[in-house]
Structure formats: C-alpha cells, structure tokens
Amino acid sequence: MTRTIDERPAGEHPEHHAAPSHTRRPHRAWGPWRIGTPLAVLLCGGLFVVSAENSEGTDLRPGRYTDLASLVSNEARTYAGLQQRVKDLNADVAILTNSVNDKEVKRYQRKIERLKDPAGLVPRSGPGVTVTLSDAPEDVINSTSLDLNYLVVHQQDIQAVVNAMWQAGARAVTVQGQRVVSTTGIKCEGNAVQLQGVPYSQPYVISAVGDQGALLTALDDDAYLKVYREQADNPEISVGYDLALEDEITAPAYDGLLDLTYATPLR
DSSP states (O other): OOOOOOOSOTTOOGGGSOOOOOOOOOOOOOOHHHHHHHHHHHHHHHHHHHHHHHHTTSOSSOTTOOSHHHHHHHHHHHHHHHHHHHHHHHHHHHHHHHTOOOHHHHHHHHHHHHHHTTTTOSOEEEEEEEEEEEOOOHHHHHHOOSOGGGGSOOHHHHHHHHHHHHHTTOSEEEETTEEOOTTOOEEEETTEEEETTEEEOSOEEEEEESOHHHHHHHHHHOHHHHHHHHHHHOTTTOOEEEEEEEEEEEEOOOOSOOOOSSOOOOO
C-alpha cells in the first residue's frame, strides 16, 4: 500500500483543510472550420436546389452533343416525332368532323377546301428555280482578317431570296424541303438557321414553283441580293450563291401547326 506524506501544518485538524479545487477545462475557441463547414454544406444544398429548378429535368451539361451536327440531328428527330403526332391528331379531327351531318359544318368544310391551296396545305409541282446559299469555304474562314459575319449565311439572306420569289408570283416556296407559308418563321439559332422549330445547318436550298422568267428577274433586281452576290464574287468573302433552273420541283403540303400563338391577324 502506497503511503502519502501529510504536509499540513502541525496542529491543523484535517477537516479544517481547504478542499482542493476542480481543474477547469480549457475553453475551445470556435475556429473557422467549425463555422465554415456548416455554411459550406448549406451553400452546396442551395446550389443543388437552384440547379434542379433551372434544369427542369434536362441535362445542364449536355456532353452528348459533341458537335453542331449531333445537336441538329437530335432536334430534327424530336421535331419529326412531334410532327407525326400532329398528323395523327389532325387525322382524328378530320374523321370526327366528316362524321358530323350538319349543313353549317358542311358549308365551312367546303370553304376550307377552297382555301387549302392558297394556304399551302396541298402539294404543288411544276417548273421553277432553286437557289442554294452556303457559308464561305473553310480555308477562307480560317485565313480571313474580316468580320466572320460576312462569311456565313444569315436568316436575312434566306428571307431576301424567299421574298423575291414571292414578289415574282411563286405558287409555292420551300426551304430545305419544308413548305413556306404565311406563319413560317426563319431565324438564326447559333450556327444554324431554325425553320418552323427545326434547326438546319448550311447549305440552305430554297426552291420556288412558278414562272422561271419572272423568278429570275425578281432575284436579279433585288437590291439586297445584288450586294450578296457581290460578296459571293469577292475572293476574301466567297459566300455561296448558286442558281439553277428546274424542270420539275415538288413542294410538299405544309403539315405543321397553323395557330397564331403570338400574333393577331390584321382586320
């Protein structure tokens, strides 16, 4: 048994000796890690929520789109599926409409049939003109010191050709094989041009069914297209402009949506 040495002064009673005090644990300071870690977790959680809301279920890092051609192809397939769905629904509507035996309905049906041709809802075939617009060759683009906007086809270039064809009395016009109607929108979408919701990459083929002489005159006289052709002849720009007379052009019937969502017809 270990003995201890009693160092109390002589004569001091044990119970009068002050009790030893308990040792106080050192206070731990709140370091930056103890504060920063919860904040970092909260911040990450907030970012996840914001990303989920903004993505709306889509991929924020679309790595599957390795190039423009893949993007255009994917969008075109999606549009084709939706277009087929519209065709099926229109066919169902036509069947139900024809089954209605009502004089007023029949009268409107006859009126609709008369308007289908001028509205572009029936196919058209005949002689005409085809204009193909394309970007400058790759070697010109890589070596030029000019603004690259001069070397690519823009929506206004396509619109100028289409408008000239309409002014010449074209009976039908197509762009990339798609029928152009009064509700058709042509707009730039990155390096592609979007037509009726589908992106297309160059070259852009624009065809018109109509009197070839009138079409050639309208294209030659158009002031905007004169400037475009001058740039096409300029070796430093060299955008493509090719014109061909066609003995037979087939313009398919327009089969897209006809509703005016953001426009009101003038009365």
